[in-house]
Amino acid sequence: xxxxxxxxxxxxxxxxxxxxxxxxxxxxxxxxxxxxxxxxxxxxxxxxxxxxxxxxxxxxxxxxxxxxxxxxxxxxxxxxxxxxxxxxxxxxxxxxxxxxxxxxxxxxxxxxxxxxxxxxxxxxxxxxxxxxxxxxxxxxxxxxxxxxxxxxxxxxxxxxxxxxxxxxxxxxxxxxxxxxxxxxxxxxxxxxxxxxxxxxxxxxxxxxxxxxxxxxxxxxxxxxxxxxxxxxxxxxxxxxxxxxxxxxxxxxxxxxxxxxxxxxxxxxxxxxxxxxxxxxxxxxxxxxxxxxxxxxxxxxxxxxxxxxxxxxxxxxxxxxxxxxxxxxxxxxxxxxxxxxxxxxxxxxx
Amino acid sequence: xxxxxxxxxxxxxxxxxxxxxxxxxxxxxxxxxxxxxxxxxxxxxxxxxxxxxxxxxxxxxxxxxxxxxxxxxxxxxxxxxxxxxxxxxxxxxxxxxxxxxxxxxxxxxxxxxxxxxxxxxxxxxxxxxxxxxxxxxxxxxxxxxxxxxxxxxxxxxxxxxxxxxxxxxxxxxxxxxxxxxxxxxxxxxxxxxxxxxxxxxxxxxxxxxxxxxxxxxxxxxxxxxxxxxxxxxxxxxxxxxxxxxxxxxxxxxxxxxxxxxxxxxxxxxxxxxxxxxxxxxxxxxxxxxxxxxxxxxxxxxxxxxxxxxxxxxxxxxxxxxxxxxxxxxxxxxxxxxxxxxxxxxxxxx
DNA sequence: AGATAGAATGAACACGTTTTCACTTTTCGT
DNA sequence: ACGAAAAGTGAAAACGTGTTCATTCTATCT
Numbered sequence: 001x002x003x004x005x006x007x008x009x010x011x012x013x014x015x016x017x018x019x020x021x022x023x024x025x026x027x028x029x030x031x032x033x034x035x036x037x038x039x040x041x042x043x044x045x046x047x048x049x050x051x052x053x054x055x056x057x058x059x060x061x062x063x064x065x066x067x068x069x070x071x072x073x074x075x076x077x078x079x080x081x082x083x084x085x086x087x088x089x090x091x092x093x094x095x096x097x098x099x100x101x102x103x104x105x106x107x108x109x110x111x112x113x114x115x116x117x118x119x120x121x122x123x124x125x126x127x128x129x130x131x132x133x134x135x136x137x138x139x140x141x142x143x144x145x146x147x148x149x150x151x152x153x154x155x156x157x158x159x160x161x162x163x164x165x166x167x168x169x170x171x172x173x174x175x176x177x178x179x180x181x182x183x184x185x186x187x188x189x190x191x192x193x194x195x196x197x198x199x200x201x202x203x204x205x206x207x208x209x210x211x212x213x214x215x216x217x218x219x220x221x222x223x224x225x226x227x228x229x230x231x232x233x234x235x236x237x238x239x240x241x242x243x244x245x246x247x248x249x250x251x252x253x254x255x256x257x258x259x260x261x262x263x264x265x266x267x268x269x270x271x272x273x274x275x276x277x278x279x280x281x282x283x284x285x286x287x288x289x290x291x292x293x294x295x296x297x298x299x300x301x302x303x304x305x306x307x308x309x310x311x312x313x314x315x316x317x318x319x320x321x322x323x324x325x326x327x328x329x330x331x332x333x334x335x336x337x338x339x340x341x342x343x344x345x346x347x348x349x
Numbered sequence: 350x351x352x353x354x355x356x357x358x359x360x361x362x363x364x365x366x367x368x369x370x371x372x373x374x375x376x377x378x379x380x381x382x383x384x385x386x387x388x389x390x391x392x393x394x395x396x397x398x399x400x401x402x403x404x405x406x407x408x409x410x411x412x413x414x415x416x417x418x419x420x421x422x423x424x425x426x427x428x429x430x431x432x433x434x435x436x437x438x439x440x441x442x443x444x445x446x447x448x449x450x451x452x453x454x455x456x457x458x459x460x461x462x463x464x465x466x467x468x469x470x471x472x473x474x475x476x477x478x479x480x481x482x483x484x485x486x487x488x489x490x491x492x493x494x495x496x497x498x499x500x501x502x503x504x505x506x507x508x509x510x511x512x513x514x515x516x517x518x519x520x521x522x523x524x525x526x527x528x529x530x531x532x533x534x535x536x537x538x539x540x541x542x543x544x545x546x547x548x549x550x551x552x553x554x555x556x557x558x559x560x561x562x563x564x565x566x567x568x569x570x571x572x573x574x575x576x577x578x579x580x581x582x583x584x585x586x587x588x589x590x591x592x593x594x595x596x597x598x599x600x601x602x603x604x605x606x607x608x609x610x611x612x613x614x615x616x617x618x619x620x621x622x623x624x625x626x627x628x629x630x631x632x633x634x635x636x637x638x639x640x641x642x643x644x645x646x647x648x649x650x651x652x653x654x655x656x657x658x659x660x661x662x663x664x665x666x667x668x669x670x671x672x673x674x675x676x677x678x679x680x681x682x683x684x685x686x687x688x689x690x691x692x693x694x695x696x697x698x
Numbered sequence: 699a700g701a702t703a704g705a706a707t708g709a710a711c712a713c714g715t716t717t718t719c720a721c722t723t724t725t726c727g728t
Numbered sequence: 729a730c731g732a733a734a735a736g737t738g739a740a741a742a743c744g745t746g747t748t749c750a751t752t753c754t755a756t757c758t
Contacts, residue, residue: 025714025738026738027736027738037736038737057715060413061409063412070473080435088453089427096469103420104441106438119405124408266645296615297622298617298647362744373708373709387705409743409745411745413715413746
């Protein structure tokens with residue numbers, strides 16, 4: 001029963017399992033790969049011995065020969081931002097169930113280092129990439145990512161107006177913002193709101209631009225004056241300050257439409273605790289995302305939601321599809337948004 | 350100028366760079382490894398050509414021969430939980446700066462699948478592991494992790510009473526809860542608080558047990574009756590319900606000491622919006638963590654803080670130290686906590 | 699100038715797996 | 729019971745890099 005080979009780096013190797021089981025090293029490899037032919041009892045024996053020895057095929061070696069790392073790179077500007085942390089959470093769970101793992105990278109909030117970061121990430125050879133980046137051109141992405149599969153969420157790539165045009169590597173998941181925003185504006189209008197202020201996110205980010213433009217279109221379609229825009233960065237503190245300024249220095253508003261829920265919280269706290277105004281009796285507030293905190297009693301925020309689970313499922317489906325079929329034509333899926341009505345929109349006093 | 354080799358899998362290889370630069374493949378390898386001897390102008394030439402060809406040494410091949418993946422596995426029960434998302438964020442930034450990447454895994458909130466998850470993670474060969482797991486024994490960890498370096502945060506491993514005893518693989522970072530909790534209790538006592546309720550976290554989690562025990566000890570040392578304990582799970586909703594029960598069915602309390610900030614928010618919202626009690630005039634509230642939301646105006650929470658940046662820096666320092674010197678004796682570092690006074694503790698009406 | 703130490707170099711091997719390709723054994727239909 | 733088809737098998741060749749080791753070149757010292 002002497003297992004000829006020594007412990008290599010503390011881990012068992014296929015060679016050692018083979019020696020123990022009196023089979024060839026190739027048989028061990030086959031035992032771990034489902035679509036190969038191997039006598040069932042032999043496979044069983046090998047797997048048992050492998051378990052005894054605590055053996056698992058080395059992923060580095062596997063990656064070297066197969067070109068697959070089973071890593072999915074995720075780039076976000078801010079893990080703490082509640083929306084993104086919820087997305088990362090759901091994504092990690094889903095990927096884990098499929099035999100993958102999340103490789104996390106952090107870009108800067110102002111999106112300034114995106115290109116270097118992509119190059120850095122490429123070094124880890126992820127099989128696929130989900131990126132919340134902003135200032136990167138389609139061809140740069142193609143250059144850096146090599147054979148990896150980026151799935152570019154939410155917004156069109158600059159330099160490629162459609163998924164098709166960007167080449168087969170770029171699948172895309174769109175969020176149709178119009179429905180939810182239209183429902184929100186309709187609700188506000190029904191309560192007699194006339195002057196809406198848009199509390200912006202990071203100025204040139206595509207999320208912010210898309211939301212602001214959609215809001216403008218929707219309001220115009222309903223015959224309303226364009227919204228006042230006040231600055232923000234998707235964060236609480238900036239939202240707080242901007243809201244205070246809007247009412248102290250500026251002209252105020254009947255309602256605030258925030259670029260995301262956290263901004264809405266900042267606006268609400270400014271209204272209530274600094275400006276001594278009531279929500280919604282004096283000013284209505286609408287958010288975007290429907291993060292978990294939106295239902296907390298202190299805020300109870302009316303907000304535009306898109307279904308996170310649905311989105312993550314779609315993302316993982318796209319990733320797996322492309323990995324199994326790298327040359328399939330680019331796919332584009334679209335998800336809806338809808339308004340979740342809670343307590344921050346109401347009749348004016 | 351014909352570069353003899355073809356494109357391999359879409360990526361340039363050291364062979365191709367060597368051919369272009371008229372040097373051997375070994376020279377290319379040396380150009381990318383700082384502590385090797387290579388004529389400066391030659392290294393420069395190689396690096397230039399490498400950049401032209403968009404070449405980076407393949408990490409899978411590198412990992413195969415060196416045994417280093419430059420991956421750090423991080424296991425958390427819940428990415429969304431604000432404390433953990435802030436930790437992940439800081440950790441990712443710090444690791445990125447050192448040439449590593451965060452490999453993220455999610456365990457279940459009740460910590461039930463920890464062992465399988467460790468085995469799964471081990472398959473990816475992380476160089477080091479930072480785990481928020483609960484029900485895993487020291488020897489199981491040693492078995493699964495092989496040569497990887499787990500750094501076990503906050504709480505002693507079951508089956509190993511000291512870092513030393515667990516063997517050289519286990520460094521540890523302790524949080525000294527006593528100081529901050531004592532300051533909080535002193536503050537409460539100063540305002541005449543007598544009956545404190547402890548709003549618990551996940552029942553058997555080490556974070557919860559440590560906080561409850563420390564609170565008991567501190568209160569006993571100050572001559573107070575032991576706290577009433579009410580159930581919780583570190584989340585908002587459970588905290589909300591438990592607080593309502595405490596005052597509707599149970600005996601109430603002068604102050605609530607919550608296991609973490611999110612629980613404290615749930616308790617505050619229950620007090621204010623459901624029970625129509627004032628904070629702090631009727632009931633004082635203290636949290637634990639000092640997450641970003643704690644300073645939001647709606648809560649303005651008095652809470653026990655430990656410095657996240659300090660902690661993350663210590664963690665990364667420990668990781669790098671062990672990677673450079675695998676056989677160094679186990680190290681144990683300790684961090685302090687302190688009370689951050691805001692507006693949720695005050696004189697009773 | 700000669701001896702010598704040190705740096706620079708490339709050939710060969712190692713890392714642990716998957717895959718191809720012949721080859722051998724088993725299974726099945728008649 | 730025979731042949732053909734199918735399934736099972738192991739030797740050898742990849743995959744792309746880091747690391748010895750013996751060799752050649754260069755610069756320094758006496």
